[in-house]
Amino acid sequence: MEHIVIIGNGIAGITAARHIRKLSDKKITIISAETDHFFSRTALMYVYMGHMKWRDIEPYEGWFWEKNRLELKKAYVEGVDTKTKTLHFKEGGSINYDKLIIATGSVTNTFGWEGLELNGVQGLVSKQDLENLEKNAPNNKVCPRAVIIGGGLIGVEMAEMLRSRKIAVTMLIRENYFWANALPNSDAKMISHHIISHGVDLRRNSELSKIIGDDEGNVRAVITKHGEEIPCNVVGIATGVKPNISFLKNSTIETDKGILVNRRLQTNIEDIFAIGDCAQQREPIGLRPPVEAVWYTGRMMGEALAQTICGKTYEYNPGNWFNSAKFFDIEYQTYGWVFSEERKKDNEAQFHWKCKSKLRCITISYDKNTGKFLGINTFGIRMKQEVFDRWLNEKRDVDYVIQNLKEANFDPEFYRRYEKEILEEYSKIIEKV
Amino acid sequence: MSTVQRNMSLTGEPPKTINTQQKIASFIGLLGLMILFLAFFNVNFPNKGLWLTASLTAIAGGTIWFSIAAYSQKHAGIKNDGVYFKSLTSKGFWAWILGISLTLFYVLLYWFPQYLGFAQDGNNTGIVALFDPFSQILNGGPASQWFVYGTLYTLAILAFGVKFIMKYRHNKYEKLRTYSVMFFQLGFAFLIPELMQRLNSETFSLPYYDLKNIWPLNYYNFEQYRVDDFISSGDVGIGLLIFGVASILIITPILTYKYGKRWYCSWVCGCGGLAETAGDPFRHLSDKTQVAWKVERWVVHSVLVFVVLMTTAVVHSYLGDDSSKYWLTKDTFLISVAVFLSIVFAGVWIFKREELQKDARIGSIAYFVIIIALVALHFVTGKKLFLFDAETLRSSYGFIIGAVFSGVIGVGFYPLLGNRVWCRFGCPMAAILGFQQRLFSKFRITVNGGQCISCGNCSTYCEMGIDVRAYAQKGENIVRSSCVGCGICAAVCPRGVLKLENGPLENRISSNEVLLGNDLDLMNYVNQK
Numbered sequence: 001m002e003h004i005v006i007i008g009n010g011i012a013g014i015t016a017a018r019h020i021r022k023l024s025d026k027k028i029t030i031i032s033a034e035t036d037h038f039f040s041r042t043a044l045m046y047v048y049m050g051h052m053k054w055r056d057i058e059p060y061e062g063w064f065w066e067k068n069r070l071e072l073k074k075a076y077v078e079g080v081d082t083k084t085k086t087l088h089f090k091e092g093g094s095i096n097y098d099k100l101i102i103a104t105g106s107v108t109n110t111f112g113w114e115g116l117e118l119n120g121v122q123g124l125v126s127k128q129d130l131e132n133l134e135k136n137a138p139n140n141k142v143c144p145r146a147v148i149i150g151g152g153l154i155g156v157e158m159a160e161m162l163r164s165r166k167i168a169v170t171m172l173i174r175e176n177y178f179w180a181n182a183l184p185n186s187d188a189k190m191i192s193h194h195i196i197s198h199g200v201d202l203r204r205n206s207e208l209s210k211i212i213g214d215d216e217g218n219v220r221a222v223i224t225k226h227g228e229e230i231p232c233n234v235v236g237i238a239t240g241v242k243p244n245i246s247f248l249k250n251s252t253i254e255t256d257k258g259i260l261v262n263r264r265l266q267t268n269i270e271d272i273f274a275i276g277d278c279a280q281q282r283e284p285i286g287l288r289p290p291v292e293a294v295w296y297t298g299r300m301m302g303e304a305l306a307q308t309i310c311g312k313t314y315e316y317n318p319g320n321w322f323n324s325a326k327f328f329d330i331e332y333q334t335y336g337w338v339f340s341e342e343r344k345k346d347n348e349a350q351f352h353w354k355c356k357s358k359l360r361c362i363t364i365s366y367d368k369n370t371g372k373f374l375g376i377n378t379f380g381i382r383m384k385q386e387v388f389d390r391w392l393n394e395k396r397d398v399d400y401v402i403q404n405l406k407e408a409n410f411d412p413e414f415y416r417r418y419e420k421e422i423l424e425e426y427s428k429i430i431e432k433v
Numbered sequence: 434m435s436t437v438q439r440n441m442s443l444t445g446e447p448p449k450t451i452n453t454q455q456k457i458a459s460f461i462g463l464l465g466l467m468i469l470f471l472a473f474f475n476v477n478f479p480n481k482g483l484w485l486t487a488s489l490t491a492i493a494g495g496t497i498w499f500s501i502a503a504y505s506q507k508h509a510g511i512k513n514d515g516v517y518f519k520s521l522t523s524k525g526f527w528a529w530i531l532g533i534s535l536t537l538f539y540v541l542l543y544w545f546p547q548y549l550g551f552a553q554d555g556n557n558t559g560i561v562a563l564f565d566p567f568s569q570i571l572n573g574g575p576a577s578q579w580f581v582y583g584t585l586y587t588l589a590i591l592a593f594g595v596k597f598i599m600k601y602r603h604n605k606y607e608k609l610r611t612y613s614v615m616f617f618q619l620g621f622a623f624l625i626p627e628l629m630q631r632l633n634s635e636t637f638s639l640p641y642y643d644l645k646n647i648w649p650l651n652y653y654n655f656e657q658y659r660v661d662d663f664i665s666s667g668d669v670g671i672g673l674l675i676f677g678v679a680s681i682l683i684i685t686p687i688l689t690y691k692y693g694k695r696w697y698c699s700w701v702c703g704c705g706g707l708a709e710t711a712g713d714p715f716r717h718l719s720d721k722t723q724v725a726w727k728v729e730r731w732v733v734h735s736v737l738v739f740v741v742l743m744t745t746a747v748v749h750s751y752l753g754d755d756s757s758k759y760w761l762t763k764d765t766f767l768i769s770v771a772v773f774l775s776i777v778f779a780g781v782w783i784f785k786r787e788e789l790q791k792d793a794r795i796g797s798i799a800y801f802v803i804i805i806a807l808v809a810l811h812f813v814t815g816k817k818l819f820l821f822d823a824e825t826l827r828s829s830y831g832f833i834i835g836a837v838f839s840g841v842i843g844v845g846f847y848p849l850l851g852n853r854v855w856c857r858f859g860c861p862m863a864a865i866l867g868f869q870q871r872l873f874s875k876f877r878i879t880v881n882g883g884q885c886i887s888c889g890n891c892s893t894y895c896e897m898g899i900d901v902r903a904y905a906q907k908g909e910n911i912v913r914s915s916c917v918g919c920g921i922c923a924a925v926c927p928r929g930v931l932k933l934e935n936g937p938l939e940n941r942i943s944s945n946e947v948l949l950g951n952d953l954d955l956m957n958y959v960n961q962k
Binding site: 011042043053299300304312316317319320324329331333382383386389413415 | 508509510511513514515516517518519603604605606609717722723879881882883884886887888889890892893902903906920923924925927928929932933934946947948949950951952953954955958959
């Protein structure tokens with residue numbers, strides 16, 4: 001029986017395992033150094049906030065693994081011998097594979113600042129990070145103030161977590177507005193406003209210079225590039241993530257930022273594949289970055305690879321881009337491509353609508369030459385993926401999308417609708433042009 | 434005792450303190466409760482009307498002020514911070530205290546009303562006496578323990594209803610639903626029956642009851658004394674009797690077809706009303722395991738079988754044998770029941786067979802065979818119908834299901850087992866509506882493409898213990914008989930994945946192996962198989 005070994009029990013690895021099991025009787029072993037069972041990484045924040053307990057963020061009950069004959073091993077892989085097809089564990093011992101799937105995800109990305117080794121400096125990626133935050137910032141007496149370095153999705157999650165325990169939060173962001181490297185300014189501005197309204201001290205255009213500690217090796221303060229010293233007990237690093245591939249240093253598997261893979265998610269070694277955050281496409285797919293550290297792409301790679309492993313070769317060929325997040329109380333969904341000012345393509349024009357409440361807005365991007373609909377950012381209004389996916393495939397133009405926006409609404413029943421306001425705003429702009 | 438891990442570290446507890454206003458509000462509410470306690474311990478208040486008003490106002494006012502203080506200064510949005518850190522909502526010390534107190538109250542209420550001061554003949558004392566003036570105003574007579582209970586129950590739904598509305602003030606579905614249960618409790622469950630009672634005299638005795646309390650939830654609706662009263666009260670009585678039968682056989686199937694069982698369970702029902710308001714802080718305590726779901730299906734459907742048998746036996750016991758006196762005789766009735774059950778059984782097996790799970794198949798066949806066999810046994814051998822006296826069945830049902838299950842466990846165990854234990858495991862009405870919802874309804878919870886991140890908020894906050902996430906992460910619509918349509922899963926979802934909807938029956942259940950967003954060819958290939 002062919003032995004499939006998967007390193008990593010995140011969404012990519014587990015999706016691959018589930019689908020391989022559906023399609024075959026192969027022996028499947030899943031190795032993780034982090035936890036016994038798969039959990040939702042995006043839900044780590046809710047455990048600290050007291051919305052859920054650890055068991056609640058595990059999507060499957062204990063019996064699931066045995067029933068589906070998925071063998072779980074808790075160990076840290078420190079070496080991959082591709083010649084003998086052997087994995088060596090840090091704890092001692094080894095395991096042989098016929099096919100290897102590497103799905104080790106990400107680790108916190110840092111920029112080599114002074115003081116990174118101090119107690120209280122941490123990211124928010126792993127279960128260990130969650131346990132550290134519980135230890136470093138249990139309440140606002142032990143931790144009166146935390147400084148978060150960088151904005152983005154992890155940064156705002158950390159801010160929301162800490163604010164739930166009434167800990168003062170200062171957030172240093174390099175740009176003029178929160179997440180302005182990913183969002184159009186108008187969207188980023190509204191979200192910045194909302195973050196500030198939750199009591200976060202959002203420092204725009206500021207960057208970390210170094211972290212300073214006390215005599216016991218604990219964080220005492222940070223110093224910004226402007227030279228300002230901000231006292232704090234926790235420093236949250238939210239300057240992105242990078243592929244977790246340090247254990248492959250001495251292997252023959254080719255890596256760059258991540259593990260280099262072709263469209264079949266295969267590495268330079270025939271029977272070794274990489275999926276999820278740790279994989280890097282040799283050639284970027286469409287407008288997607290070569291390393292995609294997103295829940296959904298991890299899952300999609302797992303879905304595609306399972307077919308290949310089981311004999312029906314499928315390339316990783318994702319459909320229209322989509323993503324989602326929540327910034328404190330404001331939900332965000334995006335379908336297709338809406339770029340920030342700095343990344344905007346030459347042909348991209350954008351239509352913005354903002355609700356007076358400053359809790360909702362949408363940005364629709366379209367081709368300024370042809371009027372073709374390119375994508376939408378929606379904040380505070382839920383919209384249907386299925387509808388936008390169809391419109392993008394049908395290459396609808398922006399007029400059509402705005403006029404039929406009602407069809408895409410996914411807000412709960414009885415919610416106030418904004419399609420008319422949006423259409424009016426759009427008509428005004430069209431008249432001007 | 435408690436299995437909840439409240440804190441991951443040893444260094445300290447996260448802040449979960451209440452603000453000054455909340456402290457004052459709690460104090461006022463407790464003062465109101467104190468008056469009731471003193472009355473319970475037989476402090477004889479001089480001016481009862483005034484003291485009762487003071488007490489109820491303080492309780493309601495305290496609760497409402499507490500809620501306003503808790504939520505009004507915060508942004509509108511999901512308010513679940515610290516739910517698992519608070520003793521009361523994480524099966525800690527205060528949860529046990531509350532659970533035990535509520536349970537003791539129900540025990541007194543059902544079996545020892547004399548300790549609450551209720552006097553069958555003569556003057557009430559204690560807490561019941563405190564409610565006498567209010568009872569006089571409404572129905573013209575002294576209070577009973579049930580009047581006390583009804584008043585406090587209504588007060589709880591109204592005061593905690595305000596709290597719930599404050600908590601979900603960004604969500605219009607939740608607000609409307611709560612206004613609705615508050616209205617039905619105050620009007621239909623509380624005021625109308627009291628005023629109906631006023632209409633009665635020595636010559637006119639119409640059963641006064643909560644008109645929306647439908648059989649089988651109202652399991653005694655067709656007992657002899659009530660049916661006699663209905664018939665003897667002329668057109669109004671006959672009208673109510675017909676309404677009672679039509680409610681379960683015609684009205685509820687139509688409404689459930691159109692809107693799902695939520696129209697009743699989370700918009701109208703009094704049990705649901707209390708669960709959704711006072712019980713809301715405990716919704717996450719429902720058991721989500723697959724084992725619990727299996728137990729639920731057997732238990733709730735067994736209660737349904739029990740109530741059908743019991744009611745059939747009771748009605749059978751008082752009908753006559755002579756068809757020339759009245760068309761509905763014992764035999765006609767029994768045969769009608771058997772025919773009706775056979776039609777439902779056959780219909781489901783012919784049209785909905787693929788949708789029945791293995792245990793549903795076993796259960797439906799077993800129960801159907803047993804019921805029909807018992808009816809046949811009665812006709813052939815003349816043995817007692819269903820082997821027991823109708824009265825034995827009736828009193829056992831009343832004790833085990835009516836009192837112990839729905840009251841003591843149903844509400845008393847809110848802080849330990851969650852707020853919908855009765856609705857989920859015990860309510861025969863929920864079983865019927867659930868059966869209709871699962872097989873013949875436009876209602877479903879729609880899943881938004883591939884946007885689920887498996888976070889678990891939906892499952893955690895499902896009071897019915899449905900593992901919503903298990904469906905959402907497969908892109909599969911949620912069509913479950915137990916879903917009461919409270920809408921909280923959709924509210925707490927951080928990614929806008931869930932929506933309660935009434936839609937066409939085609940593709941109501943749509944399971945996908947590969948989710949939207951991936952390669953179209955791959956989706957078509959895998960999902961067609």
